[in-house]
Amino acid sequence: xxTPAIQARRATLDDLPALLELWQATGLPGEQLEQFLxxxxxxxxxxxxxxxxxxxxxxxxxxxxxxxxxxxxxxADTCRAALWRRTQIVxxxxxxxxxxxxxxxxxxxxxxxHPATPAEVADMPTxxxxxxxxxxxxxxxxxxxxxxxxxxxxxxxxxSRMQDKEDxxxxxxxxRSIALLFAALIIGGxxxxxxxxxxxxxNILGKIFGR
Numbered sequence: 001x002x003t004p005a006i007q008a009r010r011a012t013l014d015d016l017p018a019l020l021e022l023w024q025a026t027g028l029p030g031e032q033l034e035q036f037l038x039x040x041x042x043x044x045x046x047x048x049x050x051x052x053x054x055x056x057x058x059x060x061x062x063x064x065x066x067x068x069x070x071x072x073x074x075x076a077d078t079c080r081a082a083l084w085r086r087t088q089i090v091x092x093x094x095x096x097x098x099x100x101x102x103x104x105x106x107x108x109x110x111x112x113x114h115p116a117t118p119a120e121v122a123d124m125p126t127x128x129x130x131x132x133x134x135x136x137x138x139x140x141x142x143x144x145x146x147x148x149x150x151x152x153x154x155x156x157x158x159x160s161r162m163q164d165k166e167d168x169x170x171x172x173x174x175x176r177s178i179a180l181l182f183a184a185l186i187i188g189g190x191x192x193x194x195x196x197x198x199x200x201x202x203n204i205l206g207k208i209f210g211r
Contacts, residue, residue, distance in 0.1 A: 008086035011040040011053065018050040026069040033067055034172075040067075041086045043079045052079035056087055057128060063091050064128045066100035080107045089139065099138040100128065113138045126127060 011019060023030035029076060031054070033040075042053040051074040057064040065087060070076050084107075091099060101108060113136040120137055121129070161188070 006051070006082045008041060008043065008082040010090075011037055011042050012038065015040075015042060015050065019053060022050055022053060022069050022071055023067075024182045025072065028067055028069055033182055033191060041083055041090065043082045052076075052083060054083045054087065056090060058091075058094050058096065059125050059127045061095060061097045062125050062128065063087075063094070063096040063099045065103065067098060068103050068105075076105075078101075080105070084111055099140065100124065101136050101138075102133045103136070104134070108118050108136055108138075111138075 016034065019037070019040065019042070020030045020034065023033055036055060036057070039055045039057055041052050041056060043051045045051055050067070050071065051071040054065055054069070055067040057066060068080075068083075070079050087099075099113075101113060116124075116135040116137040121131070121135055124135070
């Protein structure tokens with residue numbers, strides 16, 4: 001769980017000096033990466049010092065995680081965990097369904113990345129593809145598949161609702177039939193009782209009406 005001491009956020013122009021220093025310390029080409037500043041997500045400690053950064057290039061429904069840099073002395077796994085949570089949020093908001101990375105640290109494998117197959121690499125967008133790189137791929141939920149799942153769940157719910165409605169209608173029908181049967185029995189019993197009384201006392205009506 002991310003603690004208040006570790007904060008992940010998008011890089012701003014104010015972060016550039018610290019990023020340049022971090023890139024230089026980790027052997028990354030800061031002069032080239034500088035122009036992609038707003039692609040970077042970074043982690044800072046409670047004092048505001050830069051601990052780690054990673055780039056996220058977005059191309060349609062694909063994202064490229066690149067240029068990971070972690071400051072000396074920083075907890076690499078904690079930084080990566082914070083960056084990964086942040087990256088997932090950005091990717092989800094951007095509608096990304098495939099995340100690519102050349103980073104080979106076991107952390108990424110443990111969090112759902114797998115070595116991309118030749119067929120998957122062949123389907124990689126040319127804007128981020130590099131055939132000389134070993135790629136790792138993370139597959140997110142396809143929006144079309146997500147919509148299909150929602151529709152399937154709605155269909156199941158509607159079927160269940162209709163079944164419940166039919167069951168309720170059958171129960172009401174059964175209760176109505178039982179009530180009508182009891183009413184018929186009561187009316188029948190009353191009629192039989194009246195006939196019996198008239199048979200035993202034919203003059204009962206005269207007595208009742210004073211005749």
